Amino acid sequence: MSLKVSVIKDGAAVEPVDVSAAVFGQHFNEPLVHQLVVAYMAAGRSGTKAQKTRSEVSGGGAKPWKQKGSGRARAGTTRSPLWRHGGVTFAASNRSYKQKLNKKMYRAAMRSIFSELLRQDRLIVTDDIYTSAPKTRELSNKLKALGASSALIITDAYNVDTFLSARNLGNVEICTADSISPVSLVHFEKVIVTTQAVKNIEVKLA
Template sequence: MAVVDVLNSKGEKVSQIDLSENVFNVPVKKSVLHEVVVMQLASKRAGTASVKHRSDVKGSGKKLFRQKGTGRARRGNIKSPLLRGGGVVFGPDPRSYAYKVPKKVRKLALKMALSAKLIENELCVLDKFELEQIKTKEFNKVINVLDKRNVLLVTDAKDEKIERSSRNIPDVKVLRSEGLNVYDILKYKNIILLESAVKQIEGRLAG
């Protein structure tokens, strides 16, 4: 097992923790990480672009003028795509870009992302993170003591004080362990795991 130091909010070593080999020591394959990240980004696409087609445009269905004898081009009704205010021929309609990769692949990619952070010494374990009140200054003070920038902090449960205190700090995100995902792990340079969250992550991914 990989042994990692557990720090307190003052940056001091207080103990050590054994990280599961099955979760934090998995060979990294960029192709698997890429596949899952692309899936996540595709699922986030809005796909709400929409236009009015000929049948959606409000207007009379009457033929504008007779077919022959006027010397003008042949016209149908006022909703023709050739006229201003008419329907659009090949415009977009609302759609979903989401798709799924197998659950085993998603789980494997999550293990690979965590393993990559551990290999690159960009993973830190914190014994606990407690704030007396919602205060951005106090949250930022702990991050500065740990000397971390571009941070993803993973907690074991909802903590409103931590989540609200971090909102106005750029390049910092607080995420609960159940929402941990490949994209966020790779997006942020440093990952801080609460010691209590490590067990939850291992329990989720060990099987």
Template sequence: MASVSVYNMEGKETGKIELNDSIFAAPINEHLVHMAVVLQLANKRQGTQKAKTRSEVRGGGRKPWRQKGTGHARQGSIRSPQWKGGGVVFAPVPRDYSFKMNKKEKSAALKAALSAKVSENKLFVVDEMSLDAPKTKAIKSLMDNLETSKALVVVEADNKNATLSVRNIPTARGIYANSINVYDILKYDNVILTKDAVKAIEEVYA
């Protein structure tokens, strides 16, 4: 099984933890990882962009001049696309950009992203992040101790203070273990997980 070091909040190594190979040492399928990222970004798009075609622009019902004899090019409407104020040729219309992936594909993509971080030594496990109140300084100090400036901090589902503590750090993001996703894993250089978060991920994806 894959083994990584466990650190405390001071950044000192306190032991080792065995990771589930089916999750943290899985085959890296770049196609599925790319697909998962495109899926997440596409599903976030509102798809409300709209422009008018020549049939939707007000006016232009009368032929501006006769067909022949004026010296001008023939024209049928002042709302044709080549006219100022005319319609757009292939105008965008409201649409749904979302698409779906199979559950097994999503799971394989997430496992591949996590496995890549482990193989690159960019995944850190912290024994716990127990904070009495949101303290940005505590999380920033942890990141400095682990020598990482851009990190995804993953904590167990009930650790609200830890996620709130990350909010004021522009180069970090705090999420719960049940919200972990491929896009965030790839966006940030390093992933910092608590031991409870590792356990929660293994319970779901093992």
């Protein structure tokens, strides 16, 4: 089963293309999409905080004073958490925030996102997005013609001029069909996809 999606050329809709209903015609599974987005954002956390426990702090190997007879409290090390320069009782440690998400769940969530984008008229299929030179103004004018002030551009292959043109636009992100971030898909107002990229997405998410 296939769906008809209009292709935009020179600011007007031309002959539509057929897209797979298995990829672009699914119901919106909000819990699964939420799980995918959270997993991607968690994987981006660095987790670099670190403190030292009493066993990791330098020094403290010798008993400060004898066990009995000094009148002071018993002490076995100068690196006790109770002491100045001692270790931390429950020290924060470096960790990975990565979450497990299998391929079947990933594909289902991505199909759900693309289907919802199509239902909300946020998905634009066009081949008019490529620039002839690395010019920010040229790409900006193309986006204005498409009515996309905030957009994720998905191309089928790496185009140097277009990628360089998008660098200086803060509300625009560009990627290939092989490296789509679900966080970007739900973040941007519009998602612009080339016709060949649509085919690549269908193959990847089938």
